[in-house]
Amino acid sequence: MFDYLIVGAGFAGSVLAERLANDAGKKVLIIDKRNHIGGNAYDYYDDAGILIHKYGPHIFHTNSPEVFGYLSRFTQWRPYEHRVLTTVDGKLLPIPINLDTVNKLYNLNLTSEELEKFFDSIKEDVKNIRTSEDVVVSQVGRDLYEKFFRNYTRKQWGMDPSELDKMVTSRIPTRTNQDDRYFTDAHQAMPLHGYTRMFEKMITHPNIHVMLNTDYKAVKDIIPFKKMIFTGPVDEYFDYCYGKLPYRSLQFVHKTYDTREFQQVAVVNYPNEHEYTRITEYKHLTGQTHEKTSVTYEYPCWNSDPYYPVPKPENAELYQKYKSLADETPDVHFVGRLATYKYYNMDQVVAQALSTYSKITQHNLADIAV
Ligand code: FAD
Ligand code: UDP
Structure with a gap:
């Protein structure tokens, strides 16, 4: 028993x-x-x-x-x-959106104070922040939302950010400094x-x-x-x-390449192209040294294992x-x-x-x- x-x-x-x-x-x-x-x-x-x-x-x-x-x-x-790059307009940019993301995307040279004013000038006034669209457009405006969030979210969840609770995109902060870490936790x-x-x-x-x-x-x-x-x-x-x-699901496609390094960082996001959302290269996470490298592509789908x-x-x-x-x-x-x-x-x-x-x-x- x-x-x-x-x-x-x-x-x-x-x-x-x-x-x-x-x-x-x-x-x-x-x-x-x-x-x-x-x-x-x-x-x-x-x-x-x-x-x-x-x-x-x-x-x-x-x-x-x-x-x-x-x-x-x-x-x-x-x-x-953890550091993540995302591919937007043919450029590899830091995500969460930070000072470098905006400067590199628009070929600008803003300071943090100037970026705060820039966000103030482009952000939308949303009275009641309810959805995952509201969260982003109320912080960084429509253009950055369309380029970094809208299509990624549609791919990942099979629905528009306007249909999803605000907690989904709230996982990703917006920064006006150069901190390019994905997380800021103590551990x-x-x-x-x-x-x-x-x-x-x-x-x-x-x-x-x-x-x-x-x-x-x-x-x-x-x-x-x-x-x-x-x-x-x-x-x-x-x-x-x-x-x-x-429950939204994913198909994972694992591949090994005959090269020491496939990409600069552990995760690269593809919001606007391909059917997969992101590619992960594990050696960046584990520190393993090996003459080859293994990566995973994530393809979102329904009706498979619940994730x-x-x-x-x-x-x-x-x-x-x-x-x-x-x-x-x-x-x-x-x-x-x-x-x-x-x-x-x-x-x-x-x-x-x-x-x-x-x-x-x-x-x-x-x-x-x-
Ligand atoms: P699970 O790990 O899902 O375990 C449940 C287990 O129950 C499974 O092994 C399943 O086989 C078993 N089971 C279900 N039904 C039955 C049954 N009928 N009979 C017998 N067994 C059954 N979290 C982070 O903190 N950082 C990350 O970077 C991160 N990345 C993630 C990336 C992806 C793609 C996913 C999907 C999740 C990620 N998470 C991450 C979340 C993390 O995976 C979960 O928080 C955690 O693994 C949940 O643990 P769990 O025990 O609740 O569920
Ligand atoms: N997201 C996005 N673009 C990105 C990264 C994230 O639109 O480049 C949105 C998307 O809706 C995603 C959510 O933010 O599902 C949360 O992202 P996170 O990286 O935390 O997702 P997870 O690792 O849990 O899949």
Whole structure:
């Protein structure tokens, strides 16, 4: 008899398995329908011997000392600050938009103060910032929006930014200085030996059993367990009883080239050309030296593995119906990006899993007190 059946061996499932086994002494079974642990953060050495991310670039960043401290128990880190270039009007420019982006795009020589005034002169007055279009045009105006955001977003999400919640493009700041980092978090680093090695350390414990290639539907009535942690899609758990929640997907095309370096930085975005959104070259992330290089092209699509919850009002409403059902299912905890339908980064999922663990333990203490 397992104390917990954990569905999904990604961040949500692995953090909870580690805490429940290591801290609370529970007997845990983690199952995953894939043939590997790590969820979407899984990395592996490809045929050329280069460490790549199977499900696209995963760059770790957090402002939470608790999350960083917790993960540091399972990995050393390689300091890494992410920088992204984007191709606009035949030029390779820094994104997020900063002073250099605007100067290089328009052949100007503005100072930061002049750029602030320039933005003031071109930004649109949006009374109620609601959509992903509103966010950008209210900061940098229509032309920069069209060149850097509109087409990328249409490609990535299969819909116009005016249909998406403001939180999507709010992920990308606008800067008037020359800071060209993608993130400004206090902690930015890559697991020194990769994510999969970190997950292995996290869940290697005598009380944790792992079953791969296993869908929970196939085993839920066979395996004896007391409680469940579910980290797959919440609508799937409830047999789509209110209809399907949309998740945007991607096809990843991995390639190895016979050259030491393919592009200047880890990620180059292609907002206005090609069917893919971006190309990632992993050696920039991992620091690996190798005479060849491996890259991944991302092609957005529907109806494949669920990767991104789609932030728009009607989906939030539908999710709330599933959440009510989830709240009425006390022996199952729903955790992670798919199970709580939240566009969460890795650190947010770790934080959510740690906070679920404290709720579970408090609950248990309360049970004991009664
Ligand atoms: P997942 O990693 O999706 O794990 C869920 C697991 O459950 C999966 O392994 C799945 O196979 C399993 N599962 C589902 N249903 C079943 C079932 N019925 N039976 C058995 N198993 C099941 N975050 C960052 O912080 N930085 C980044 O740079 C970054 N880049 C990203 C790039 C891409 C392309 C994507 C898609 C995401 C990115 N993220 C990034 C987000 C990050 O991947 C997630 O926050 C994190 O991996 C979510 O962890 P999770 O455990 O909630 O879900
Ligand atoms: N985005 C864009 N142009 C860019 C980069 C991002 O329009 O060059 C928008 C797009 O809608 C994207 C969102 O900003 O989905 C968030 O970007 P991020 O890089 O955080 O996406 P993720 O890494 O989660 O795919």
